[in-house]
Amino acid sequence: MTRALYYFVLEQGNEMCIKPAELYLYDQEELSFYDIVLWGRQRQEIVIGYRLVNTARAMINPSPKLEVRKWSHDDVFVVISISE
Numbered sequence: 001m002t003r004a005l006y007y008f009v010l011e012q013g014n015e016m017c018i019k020p021a022e023l024y025l026y027d028q029e030e031l032s033f034y035d036i037v038l039w040g041r042q043r044q045e046i047v048i049g050y051r052l053v054n055t056a057r058a059m060i061n062p063s064p065k066l067e068v069r070k071w072s073h074d075d076v077f078v079v080i081s082i083s084e
Contacts, residue, residue, distance in 0.1 A: 021075040049078040
């Protein structure tokens with residue numbers, strides 16, 4: 001873990017976690033990753049990546065962020081949020 005990420009996640013009371021797609025979108029909704037980032041911002045979270053339902057690995061800092069795609073409620077997002 002890089003020093004900056006360690007500081008941000010651990011010392012500020014934040015945590016990295018996996019959140020279900022249904023918190024950010026409707027099933028089969030077509031949005032860009034950037035749209036999801038904006039929804040996360042409204043929830044006071046930082047969305048840093050996602051894992052699609054049929055993939056083994058998460059995409060962190062995906063590119064391109066403005067490409068629109070269809071999302072499923074079975075997808076998940078990697079976020080940094082305030083510890084509960």
